[in-house]
Amino acid sequence: xxxxxxxxxxxxxxxxxxxxxxxxxxxxxxxxxxxxxxxxxxxxxxxxxxxxxxxxxxxxxxxxxxxxxxxxxxxxxxxxxxxxxxxxxxxxxxxxxxxxxxxxxxxxxxxxxxxxx
Amino acid sequence: xxxxxxxxxxxxxxxxxxxxxxxxxxxxxxxxxxxxxxxxxxxxxxxxxxxxxxxxxxxxxxxxxxxxxxxxxxxxxxxxxxxxxxxxxxxxxxxxxxxxxxxxxxxxxxxx
Numbered sequence: 001x002x003x004x005x006x007x008x009x010x011x012x013x014x015x016x017x018x019x020x021x022x023x024x025x026x027x028x029x030x031x032x033x034x035x036x037x038x039x040x041x042x043x044x045x046x047x048x049x050x051x052x053x054x055x056x057x058x059x060x061x062x063x064x065x066x067x068x069x070x071x072x073x074x075x076x077x078x079x080x081x082x083x084x085x086x087x088x089x090x091x092x093x094x095x096x097x098x099x100x101x102x103x104x105x106x107x108x109x110x111x112x113x114x115x116x117x
Numbered sequence: 118x119x120x121x122x123x124x125x126x127x128x129x130x131x132x133x134x135x136x137x138x139x140x141x142x143x144x145x146x147x148x149x150x151x152x153x154x155x156x157x158x159x160x161x162x163x164x165x166x167x168x169x170x171x172x173x174x175x176x177x178x179x180x181x182x183x184x185x186x187x188x189x190x191x192x193x194x195x196x197x198x199x200x201x202x203x204x205x206x207x208x209x210x211x212x213x214x215x216x217x218x219x220x221x222x223x224x225x226x227x228x229x
Binding site: 110 | 159163218220
């Protein structure tokens with residue numbers, strides 16, 4: 001199957017700082033990537049759909065100015081949490097569908113644990 | 118939008134027994150139903166999926182059934198092993214729209 005990586009795997013930052021999380025498709029091109037947030041013992045909640053070369057589509061209730069998404073290439077999407085606060089602490093996961101495979105499967109990254117002090 | 122309900126939230130079985138997790142969905146446009154296994158601190162991993170034109174699919178100890186009329190689908194794990202212990206999520210997706218909606222998850226514990 002296809003491989004999606006995320007960097008960093010975990011990050012601790014001070015309140016008010018910005019944090020950038022990278023999502024890469026290692027062996028396939030992804031024109032679309034999805035960003036999810038998962039709080040402890042809860043489900044994955046879709047935050048936004050990242051589209052290569054165009055603006056991201058945000059889900060209702062997600063602040064686009066706080067969660068900046070850039071999908072500058074077919075293998076890289078970034079999520080920047082701006083002016084992070086403790087309530088932004090969560091597990092952030094990206095995924096990408098692979099058009100190379102005859103499948104509807106989504107390939108998930110390993111996730112990034114963000115802790116805001 | 119789509120709404121996916123998953124039951125039970127926790128499930129404890131003895132090693133060797135079967136485990137069944139059930140999900141319902143609301144949007145008749147959903148046509149793809151994957152099941153994911155998530156271990157602590159990791160991203161979800163696809164374990165099996167089914168499309169709306171199929172009623173049942175099996176892969177060794179894992180099977181999924183789909184009832185389109187009733188809008189529900191189930192995961193069946195037979196001969197459970199301790200390493201099956203994890204959180205399992207169902208999801209429903211409209212592949213034309215691309216987005217998936219996840220259930221709330223089931224924590225499965227397999228006791229040796």
